Amino acid sequence: MGPLAWAICCLVGGLLLLEGSASVPRLRLSYRDLLSANRSAIFLGSQGSLDLQAMYLDEDRDRLFLGGRDALYSLRLDQAWPDPREVLWPPQPGQREECIRKGRDPSTECANFVRVLQTYNRTHLLACGTGAFQPICALITVGHRGEHVLYLEPHTVESGRGRCPHEPSRTFASTFVGGELYTGLTADFLGREAMIFRSGAPRPALRSDSDQSLLHDPRFVMAARIPDNPDQDNDKVYFFFSETVPSPDGGPGHVTVSRVGRVCVNDAGGQRVLVNKWSTFLKARLVCSVPGPGGAETHFDQLEDVFLLWPKARKNVEVYALFSTVSAVFQGFAVCVYHMADIWEVFNGPFAHRDGPQHQWGPYGGKVPFPRPGVCPSKMTAKPGRPLGSTKDYPDEALQFVRAHPLMFQPVRPWHGRPVLIKTNLAQLLRQIVVDRVEAEDGTYDVIFLGTDSGSVLKVMALQAAGSAEPEEVLLEELQVFKVPTPITEMEISVKRQMLYVGSQLGVAQLRLHQCETYGRACAECCLARDPYCAWDGASCTRYRPSLGKRRFRRQDIRHGNPAVQCLGQSQDEKASGLAATRVYGTEHNSTFLECLPKSPQAAVRWFLQRAEDEGPDQVKTDERVLQIEQGLLFRRLSRLDAGTYTCTTLEHGFSQTVVRLALEVIVAAQLDSLYPGGPRLEEPPTRGGLASALPKAWYKDILQLTGFAHLPQVDEYCERVWCRGIGEHSGSFRSQGKQAKGKNWAGLLLGKKVKSRGQAERNRTPREVEAT
Numbered sequence: 001m002g003p004l005a006w007a008i009c010c011l012v013g014g015l016l017l018l019e020g021s022a023s024v025p026r027l028r029l030s031y032r033d034l035l036s037a038n039r040s041a042i043f044l045g046s047q048g049s050l051d052l053q054a055m056y057l058d059e060d061r062d063r064l065f066l067g068g069r070d071a072l073y074s075l076r077l078d079q080a081w082p083d084p085r086e087v088l089w090p091p092q093p094g095q096r097e098e099c100i101r102k103g104r105d106p107s108t109e110c111a112n113f114v115r116v117l118q119t120y121n122r123t124h125l126l127a128c129g130t131g132a133f134q135p136i137c138a139l140i141t142v143g144h145r146g147e148h149v150l151y152l153e154p155h156t157v158e159s160g161r162g163r164c165p166h167e168p169s170r171t172f173a174s175t176f177v178g179g180e181l182y183t184g185l186t187a188d189f190l191g192r193e194a195m196i197f198r199s200g201a202p203r204p205a206l207r208s209d210s211d212q213s214l215l216h217d218p219r220f221v222m223a224a225r226i227p228d229n230p231d232q233d234n235d236k237v238y239f240f241f242s243e244t245v246p247s248p249d250g251g252p253g254h255v256t257v258s259r260v261g262r263v264c265v266n267d268a269g270g271q272r273v274l275v276n277k278w279s280t281f282l283k284a285r286l287v288c289s290v291p292g293p294g295g296a297e298t299h300f301d302q303l304e305d306v307f308l309l310w311p312k313a314r315k316n317v318e319v320y321a322l323f324s325t326v327s328a329v330f331q332g333f334a335v336c337v338y339h340m341a342d343i344w345e346v347f348n349g350p351f352a353h354r355d356g357p358q359h360q361w362g363p364y365g366g367k368v369p370f371p372r373p374g375v376c377p378s379k380m381t382a383k384p385g386r387p388l389g390s391t392k393d394y395p396d397e398a399l400q401f402v403r404a405h406p407l408m409f410q411p412v413r414p415w416h417g418r419p420v421l422i423k424t425n426l427a428q429l430l431r432q433i434v435v436d437r438v439e440a441e442d443g444t445y446d447v448i449f450l451g452t453d454s455g456s457v458l459k460v461m462a463l464q465a466a467g468s469a470e471p472e473e474v475l476l477e478e479l480q481v482f483k484v485p486t487p488i489t490e491m492e493i494s495v496k497r498q499m500l501y502v503g504s505q506l507g508v509a510q511l512r513l514h515q516c517e518t519y520g521r522a523c524a525e526c527c528l529a530r531d532p533y534c535a536w537d538g539a540s541c542t543r544y545r546p547s548l549g550k551r552r553f554r555r556q557d558i559r560h561g562n563p564a565v566q567c568l569g570q571s572q573d574e575k576a577s578g579l580a581a582t583r584v585y586g587t588e589h590n591s592t593f594l595e596c597l598p599k600s601p602q603a604a605v606r607w608f609l610q611r612a613e614d615e616g617p618d619q620v621k622t623d624e625r626v627l628q629i630e631q632g633l634l635f636r637r638l639s640r641l642d643a644g645t646y647t648c649t650t651l652e653h654g655f656s657q658t659v660v661r662l663a664l665e666v667i668v669a670a671q672l673d674s675l676y677p678g679g680p681r682l683e684e685p686p687t688r689g690g691l692a693s694a695l696p697k698a699w700y701k702d703i704l705q706l707t708g709f710a711h712l713p714q715v716d717e718y719c720e721r722v723w724c725r726g727i728g729e730h731s732g733s734f735r736s737q738g739k740q741a742k743g744k745n746w747a748g749l750l751l752g753k754k755v756k757s758r759g760q761a762e763r764n765r766t767p768r769e770v771e772a773t
């Protein structure tokens with residue numbers, strides 16, 4: 001076996017072990033489900049697409065600011081986005097033409113794509129855009145709290161070089177700290193000069209030293225100020241990014257690695273060395289990997305997104321990072337969590353050193369100068385008679401050292417040494433991550449929201465089971481936020497409002513973190529959902545509030561989702577088993593379909609048939625004639641022996657529930673033939689307007705005759721339901737067939753071609769469309 005074949009085999013073998021148990025969501029909600037339940041509200045602008053590049057959630061002002069193509073928007077954080085404000089901001093005069101003349105793409109590059117939106121002061125935002133390949137910045141008046149205004153201050157427009165990339169597509173990160181903008185970007189026209197840049201009066205701008213090869217083709221993901229300790233002199237701005245570096249063992253080729261880098265906020269550059277360049281920049285590798293069989297690690301090296309989870313006390317922030325694999329063989333994603341204490345430890349550890357480009361990296365073993373490179377000037381660096389109040393006072397030796405040793409030797413390892421979540425063989429790519437720490441009855445849970453490249457959001461938990469090394473993945477919901485598949489590029493959370501703000505190139509959506517009633521109206525359904533936001537309160541599935549939890553009756557079981565324990569004696573469940581059967585008809589020798597749509601795709605579906613009152617129910621035997629498919633039971637050719645009462649049950653976490661009961665009657669072929677010597681008249685369905693009068697009443701009377709008048713009320717009711725619902729405005733019926741098929745069905749239905757009943761699912765008002773929307 002060649003080395004490549006070996007690598008592939010072992011990689012794939014290792015990944016088989018990694019596959020999560022439950023990659024089917026407990027609940028899947030379509031775009032239309034979300035809109036009709038008020039779970040989401042979409043803003044696409046007046047043109048139907050914003051070309052969104054930047055999103056800034058401003059919870060102090062209760063506003064959401066958006067940067068688009070040649071425009072800025074301001075939305076108030078209310079349901080359904082009342083009165084949005086828009087400001088047009090095209091490139092400087094002549095710049096668009098100049099951009100085209102230089103050979104850039106007129107539609108995707110030669111416009112002002114707004115990529116920076118940061119709070120400047122209490123009344124203004126700083127905005128920067130690509131300016132058709134000539135970056136520009138300006139101040140935007142947004143008004144005081146409570147006002148809803150948006151104006152561009154034309155006299156403040158100035159060059160945005162170093163503050164915004166030239167192109168809309170290039171990765172970029174920025175943060176605004178103490179009146180200065182920190183950016184990680186490629187700052188030149190050709191996109192070659194990668195740097196970390198700081199700008200803003202009154203201090204002179206500071207940038208990365210270009211001859212230092214500090215950054216290798218970086219993809220910046222995030223930048224943020226994270227205080228190390230209460231002493232503000234120690235505050236640093238951290239950058240999270242990936243790099244493509246020469247192979248670390250001196251071999252040929254390049255590898256992708258992920259990094260955390262940092263600079264001191266009070267860095268002022270050096271006096272003789274590193275003048276107007278960073279004098280405190282250091283970086284370390286972020287490792288996110290799992291051990292495979294035989295000790296070989298599977299690495300997730302490409303950083304996709306980072307979310308900082310600030311605990312209530314605002315110290316010891318936790319870094320949630322989403323990674324992907326860089327392999328051409330397979331696509332995998334992992335979420336790793338890093339504690340700041342572990343990051344600090346690595347920055348306090350040995351520096352990486354090698355004697356030359358062909359040598360291996362090792363820990364630097366010599367004497368490290370004082371003040372230790374990378375340390376911010378503060379009381380700690382001051383010594384009697386030696387103020388060291390600024391990096392300009394640092395000895396040249398210390399600056400030379402940091403210039404030669406920007407990389408730490410040790411990598412930062414994730415908490416527990418492994419990812420909390422691994423996703424392989426996904427149909428979608430994962431792009432964004434946001435995390436909410438939720439208090440539930442039996443503990444605190446981190447709910448992870450993942451934005452995909454197909455316009456959906458996955459709501460996931462990683463449960464650390466006692467005694468098991470591997471966390472259990474609980475995929476709570478899959479929410480199709482955008483109508484058409486489009487990569488999610490921005491995601492912000494408002495814990496205060498319990499909302500997620502989701503951005504794609506098309507526009508933004510406001511999405512509720514939870515909607516407990518969607519899980520159903522029974523205690524068992526609420527419990528099986530295992531959603532830490534929700535609990536059974538004795539009457540319905542509602543938002544769990546820890547403060548009230550002690551006094552009120554609350555049923556919740558996140559860890560096990562076991563309704564048998566939690567919902568004992570909760571009458572709603574017992575009702576289900578006594579569910580009355582709905583009468584349905586099928587014709588002999590024809591195909592018939594019995595629908596059963598369990599609320600959760602995770603549930604195992606079983607069908608039982610009871611032929612006579614005095615017989616017990618038997619599990620339905622399936623073969624090539626009777627098929628059990630995802631949506632129900634399909635009889636390809638109905639036999640008169642198929643008549644009886646069918647019960648569809650689901651089994652989930654050892655808990656069995658009845659979803660639907662259908663009493664199937666078989667109309668014998670001979671009876672039909674005698675009624676319609678020339679075959680059944682399958683007329684075109686009546687149009688919607690003439691529905692009531694045009695229905696061939698005689699025709700359905702014929703069926704009554706066939707079945708005997710004893711069943712009159714049920715048949716009547718059945719026809720009523722099928723006709724009025726199926727053909728009318730109720731788009732929820734005949735879902736899997738799309739609009740075209742809707743009208744045609746009424747005839748087939750009576751002849752038993754396709755029998756639909758939503759049974760219990762009907763009673764719970766959530767329309768769940770299979771139809772691709």
Ligand SMILES: *[C@@H]1O[C@H](CO)[C@@H](O)[C@H](O)[C@H]1NC(C)=O
Pocket residue numbers: 036037038079080
């Ligand atoms: C959704 O919200 C609108 C307005 O906020 C309201 O009129 C409507 O009744 C709500 N619908 C549901 C299903 O809650």
Ligand SMILES: *[C@@H]1O[C@H](CO)[C@@H](O)[C@H](O)[C@H]1NC(C)=O
Pocket residue numbers: 120121122123124139
């Ligand atoms: C914010 O900055 C702008 C521009 O410098 C200035 O005009 C405005 O008065 C400032 N607002 C506040 C509240 O300081």
Ligand SMILES: CC(=O)N[C@H]1CO[C@H](CO)[C@@H](O)[C@@H]1O
Pocket residue numbers: 587588589590591669679748751753
């Ligand atoms: C709708 C449908 O498929 N009808 C068929 C039912 O079966 C008879 C023969 O038994 C056919 O003639 C019909 O076309």
